[in-house]
Amino acid sequence: MSADSEQRTIRCLIAKVGLDGHDRGAHVISRAFRDAGFEVIYSGLHRAPDEIIQATVQEDVDVLGISILSGAHNTLVPKVMAGLEEYGALDDTLVIVGGIIPEEDRPGLLEQGVDAIFGPGTPMQETIDFVKENAPERA
Template sequence: MTRPIRVLVAKPGLDGHDRGAKVIARALRDAGMEVIYTGLRQTPEQIVQSAIQEDVDVVALSILSGAHNHLLPKVVELLKNEKVYEEMLVIGGGVIPDEDIPGLKESGLAGIFTPGTPTQATIDFIKENLKREL
């Protein structure tokens, strides 16, 4: 029996805008995924504990505050410390300048989706890059 893909949609940092996160949450739901939404202003520690307890396949981070170079790698680092990174696909989205993307990928984010990306592209990316079997 196959199960739905479980995705944690989280908003690290201090910006209070979750429209993007909600749009992607909705799109993933409509693609048949189970989306766990954590709410605004999450610390990397909170996100990682949620990811562990929810046993998700994907951690999707939406960030608009400009602190992505600090917060996104921090989430990856904590996931690694907890030994769950090998099983979880970590992706990011939001207002992220092109020049920051290579560095973020190097730090362990599998994909970065900037404004204008069709939601279908994110859905396909998730389905093709899951790290563990359903």
């Protein structure tokens, strides 16, 4: 029935994992996503991978944005990805990583299932467009 037409709202979790205490970037992206019409859930600072997994699964977000500036991405991201896999959430969640990720670490993260990495200076619109184009189709 066409009257059942669905209001497609993209849901995102913006997550700060690990010990770095800088969340200006996460705030800026949260606001930009909100203004783009997304529903944004912000995790708060210093989250453990378990918390991020719990939130991603329960909130059934389309997009998980992980912000890491501490350099611990090679430790933290794999944990998150493994947890998503465990709960069957990896396939239909778009995972993007933002922050300071050295060039040589990127292929490794992408291989683990990260869909995109946005470094410093990425235009906001580019990130928003990427999300809009790649947010998984929800049946």
